[in-house]
Amino acid sequence: xxxxxxxxxxxAVEGAIVQINCTYQxxxxxxxxxxxxxxxxxxxxxxxxxxxxxxxxxxxxxFLSRSDSYGYLLLQELQMKDSASYFCAVLNTxxxxxxxxTRLQVFP
Amino acid sequence: ETGVTQSPTHLIKTRGQQVTLRCSSQSxxxxxxxxxxxxxQGPQFIFQYYREEENGRGNFPPRxxxxxxxxxxxxxxxxxxxxxxxxxYLCASSFGGSGNTEAFFGQGTRLTVV
Numbered sequence: 290x291x292x293x294x295x296x297x298x299x300x301a302v303e304g305a306i307v308q309i310n311c312t313y314q315x316x317x318x319x320x321x322x323x324x325x326x327x328x329x330x331x332x333x334x335x336x337x338x339x340x341x342x343x344x345x346x347x348x349x350x351x352f353l354s355r356s357d358s359y360g361y362l363l364l365q366e367l368q369m370k371d372s373a374s375y376f377c378a379v380l381n382t383x384x385x386x387x388x389x390x391t392r393l394q395v396f397p
Numbered sequence: 398e399t400g401v402t403q404s405p406t407h408l409i410k411t412r413g414q415q416v417t418l419r420c421s422s423q424s425x426x427x428x429x430x431x432x433x434x435x436x437x438q439g440p441q442f443i444f445q446y447y448r449e450e451e452n453g454r455g456n457f458p459p460r461x462x463x464x465x466x467x468x469x470x471x472x473x474x475x476x477x478x479x480x481x482x483x484x485x486y487l488c489a490s491s492f493g494g495s496g497n498t499e500a501f502f503g504q505g506t507r508l509t510v511v
Contacts, residue, residue, distance in 0.1 A: 293439075320498060331401075331487065331502040332440065339498065376439050383453030384430065385489075385500060387439030 291315045293388030295377055300394045301367050309362045309391045311377035319380040321353050321360045326390070327373045335362065337380070367395050400424060401490045401503035409509045410478050418473045418506045420488030428452070429471040430500065431463060432487040440487055446471055475508075483510045 293313045301307045311321065320339035324332040336344050338353035338360060350363040364371055372395045378385040400423035410416050422429050428447045432440035442455035446465035460476040469490075475482060485507050489500035 322498070324502075331504045333502070334499045337498045378439075380498060383445045383447075384442040384455065385432075385440070386442065387432075389439050390437075 291379075291381075291386055293377055293379060293386065295375075295388045295391045297389070298392045298394070300396065302396050303367055303369060305367050307364045307367060307393065309364075309375050309377075309393070311360045311362075311388055313358050313360075313377070313379050313386075313388075315379045315381055315386055317381040318355070319382065321351070322378045322380055322385065323349075323351055323362045324376045324378060324387075325373050326376065332376065335375075364393070369395050369397065371395050401488060401501050403486075403488050403503035403506050405506060406504065407507045407509075409511060412478055412480060412510055414478050415474065415476045416478060416508065418475075418486050418488075418508070420471045420473070420490075420503060422469045422471070422488075422490035423501050426490040426492045426501070427469050428491045428493065429465055429469065430489045430491070431471070431473045432489065433457075433482075434485040434487055434505070436484075443473065478510045480510050483508060 295311045322337045323335040326332045336351040348365045353360040374390040376390045378387045402421045430445040431443040434440040444454040445452045449465045465471045485505045487505045488503045491500045
């Protein structure tokens with residue numbers, strides 16, 4: 290089967306750093322993506338890792354270890370607007386396979 | 398805003414009916430993928446269209462079908478609606494077919510089957 294595991298919920302305060310982990314087991318793998326989705330909104334692309342290592346985009350960074358079938362999203366200098374659901378997604382040839390999502394709540 | 402538009406935004410249908418959802422892809426994109434997102438879950442891949450041809454299908458029954466038009470807009474059709482079809486239906490546009498790394502999602506169509 291195909292599965293992606295991530296924590297269901299994470300809470301943090303403004304200014305803090307949060308790491309959301311993702312482990313995956315899929316039959317095909319091109320890379321690992323991360324998407325953000327606010328309540329009632331569309332998923333929006335955050336980052337993509339096709340190779341092992343760290344990708345940095347502003348306050349957000351993403352890491353991939355293909356040998357461990359593991360990745361994480363690191364959010365720094367948290368802001369209230371970062372409260373949303375975060376999905377890891379495996380890119381498998383023609384499709385994205387999404388995890389069940391991690392709901393991040395940022396408190397003042 | 399991603400430039401991907403979906404219509405309608407909300408829809409209520411009765412069990413057994415048929416529904417058509419529409420998606421206009423972002424300018425320059427030739428690939429459209431459809432996803433179903435149940436409440437509290439991640440999006441599930443339904444199928445993808447690349448240059449008007451189906452280019453991959455997820456684990457959905459044949460009553461889920463689609464089309465892509467020459468302008469790369471797309472339709473999702475669902476026949477014989479079931480209560481479990483109630484979900485947010487998302488369209489994602491991208492360029493290049495298999496292996497494209499970034500998908501741009503529309504706001505979705507919220508379908509309720511009663």
